[in-house]
Amino acid sequence: MRFRLLVAALGFLGALSAPAIAGQTNVAVAANFTEPAKEIAALFKQKTGHEAILSFGASGAFFTQITHDAPFQVFLSADRERPTMAVEQGFAERGTQFTYAIGKLALWSRVVDVTDGEQALKAGNFLKLAIANPAAAPYGAAAVEALKALDLYDALRPKIVQGSNIAQAFQFVDTRNAEVGFVALAQLHGVSGGTQWLVPAKLHSPIRQDAVLLKKGAENEASKAFLEFLKGLESREIIERFGYTLE
């Protein structure tokens, strides 16, 4: 009986993963790029028939997983260090790395007026400041850099709460558990309410977000096609619409 169940279950799994005519690619996407990636994947499917299966999380977490044989074929990081390291350590294909977007950091609040963000940070009329974990998420690292550049890091440090990735930092501010927070400008696309301040680019090193073809995708048509599609005009339009700049 148990054996028959097992066979049935395997059959079911087999049906799910039956090779379709069009290909599939598993893409690890930095959390800040969630929304544009969804749009791009939908368009990609429409145009090519290939399916991009997206996973979202902190770039650092993905990198650790990739170095431990995670089944990702494409990596859209929120920085350039991790794709570079992936190439150097032999987990990604040399020569496939490129910058797909340059991110912008924003201060956002649903409670305090942060239209003049520098002033709002200096005034400190808030109890919690949300950032992404600087060790694992490039936007978190950029937030720390910006605070240090403003000479406010030590003063605001006791107020900092960390999300495990930028999506969680956003959610802390969105639920108003933290009054203010550093998020990716792209996350604020289509969000109503609250005030925001675009952090001047000079306050932190540029958030160059690189994509790379991973070893597991080297022989996979859909993976290569996805990266090509990401470079294409249609993708660039989507990326720019979300507030990223391009090279």
Add this chain to the structure above:
Amino acid sequence: MDAFAHIWGPVRLTIELAGLTTLALLFVATPLAWWLARSRVWWKETAATVVSLPMVLPPTVLGFYLLIALGPSGPGGFIAGLWGARTLAFTFTGLVIASIISSMPFVVQPIRNAFAAIGDRPLEVAATLRASPTRAFWTVALPLASPGLLTGAVLGFAHTVGEFGVILMIGGNIPGRTRVLSTAIFDYVETMQWREANILAGGMVAFAFAVILSMMLIEKRFARMRG
């Protein structure tokens, strides 16, 4: 030495959190378990079910509800307002509340079983000896159920130490306040600090082993006492 200081922080915080949670749980869970074991009202199994829900629910469900409930628009925000804060999320108090809810079933169940196992007889005898119900509870029921209380306390402590998902969702990863063992390990793994991750994870394995072994020994002793 520096690494040790890094590791010790989360360990101490975890012990504080689990200790406080267990203490609070014994105060809350013991009367609740007593009522569940003795009461004859028709809806008591419904109440028992509600208490047991966290055993089955994914931590994300609790984390989501707690994030809202502890926040400015929930009761937690109201309580925090009493001392001028806006939210109980990202606070040690918030973690204690979350841990009490999520570890409750692990404490209530063994205590309830222990109370149920006593049966009516010893309490009836106590009554014939003119012990008031309160006195019978303290001098008869509680001592007889003490192995169950111990089991509940150990399980509650251990489950709080093992809590991860809820804390990740409402903690904010603040060193010294909400960065507990399980989330610290997660961080170390994410940032590839294998050495620290190894020390903490290895320690957790040893801890879990000790807990389960002591549980079994308690059970055995309990069985012998009854036999």
